[in-house]
Amino acid sequence: MKTYFLKTIAIVAVLFFSSSCDDDDDIQSDILAIIDTTVENLEATYTTINISGTVLSDEYIEVTSKGVCWSTSPNPTIEDTITTEIDDVFTSTISNLTANTTYYFRVYAVNDVGVTYSEELSFNTLSLEDSIWDFEIFVDDITSWNASVTFNADGTTVFDDATNVVYGSWLLEGNVLTFNIDTSGLVYTYSVEGTLFEQTINGVWEDGIMNWIATPQIVEN
Template identity: 30%
Template sequence: MRKNTSNFLISLCVILFSSLLQMSVSCSNNERDAEKVTIDNEITEITNITETSAVVSADLNSNGNENVLFRGICIGTQTNPTINDTKHQEQGNVLGLYTAKFENLPYNTKFYARPFITTNSKTIYGNEITFTTKNISVPTVSTLEVSSVTQNSAVFNGKIENDDSSKLLSKGFYFSKTNSKPEYKDQKIESNENFEFSNSVTDLEPNTIYYVRAFASNLAGTALGEVVSFKTTSFVLPTVSTTVATSILENTAVSGGVVLQEGSNPVTERGVCWDTAPNPTITYDRTKDGNGAGSFTSNLKSLKPFTQYYVRAYATSAAGTSYGQQIWVKTIGGDKPTVEASVSASKNTVYITVKVLKQGSDNITAINAKCFDMDGNNVGKLVSGSGWSNSNIYAPVTFEISGLSSKSKYYIVGSATNSLGTSTSEKIYITTL
């Protein structure tokens, strides 16, 4: 009887333990099921997918009675992204739709996205959805013919044939006069225009071959167009002739010229230039008599009397300055030198000192002295003269005349000569000892 009672108690304990175990398992499963049901946070759609961005939308329908601090979306390039990856989150225990725009993503890349909520103690993730950013390739660009070529400028032209629907980061031209395949190491100019773009380039060298090609860059890289070569034109100087001078006076004269051809550039200034030395240039005296082609009249002013000038017409353009044939003009008027003399005498000799007071309008070529008897005859013999120098024309010059009679009366004159003639001093009378 005792044995049966023991077996009964054992069987009863097994039944009770089994029942408690089933109840425990049932309660655990019911809690997890309740969490799954009550927390409803899922990604609803992914839109506006580009090469570098996407918009992810999610809906938090139920928070499962959790105290939600943040809700958000996280993405990554591996499955099951977490808040330690790229994320967007909003603060507050708010139900309903929310979106996140992810930018600066790499192109042609697969991403995994999950919604999440963060409570005081944990982060709970929702469903996972994947998306892939769009692929891109380098654009296609063409180099068009260079236009408006001058001596030092040109217009480069290009065209974007295909941008692969990706934003262009830059476009423009590489060019060089030495590299027949210009690239980023060479000269560069960028354009802000649209698919057909142009750039005006200056400061080029004349009569020089240049190589140019268009470029366009996006996130995938830089594309280069074909190479186009061109040659800048040469500078051509104007052609000008000089008009023979007329109305020549002491201080003025009239000349001029004719611009026969302007050359490669418009004539911006024309006139005549002059100097007392041959081949005058515009660095000397000059007139300014308009611009362009055709004839012009020039008035020469502030000239010196009885002076020979060399005159040339000129014409100036961006190519430089050219000159016409040289003519010469000699003004009228002018003065002979002004001199004075002094004298002393011995028994048979007189000593005459001649001094130039004014040179006159031209260089002095000779200084002299003579002695005359009272009948006006040139008498005596010139024994010596101290000479004179062009470097100091105002230095006194002394002459000695001998062979005169003692105690006889004479008169002397000094003289100086330039191209206008010879001038003499006043007569000075003297009696020998």
């Protein structure tokens, strides 16, 4: 009789556990996380990408957190870098990214049961390769002039300030740009450094006296 009683308790416990798991699955499935950004509507700069998303849930389910998670590795989770949004339909601006880099994104939604993720999509920040920039160079607060600078995909560069056309090389490490203007036939080689931010580059000339800001004329990626 005691054995029969214990078996009955065990069966009831199994049924209860199974029912609880099914209920959790139902609750989890009632949350839908959608990534709305596509290649066609992507808004990306050299250091930012905008990701739009939608979180849909049953009115009886409380979503405690939602937004976008991302990483340079596939299958990002909320353990990686995230944004936190308030509205169910949102656009997150992902900042402080590295130029010419692939990032993986998913929209997430959290409730008491767990985390729901959207499908994964990957997008690239812009590359300097084969782009032409308008450099505005400041000697002081009054004097400035412009130059056109081309960054070729093979690492060479062309500097044209309407007075001289000179050639050199360029290198981008992270978002720090260094390019050399070979003026050996004139005076010497300049080493110029700047930092990419969104759609601009800010930097200083080798002598530290001249500052410059550059904006893209043509970006071909």
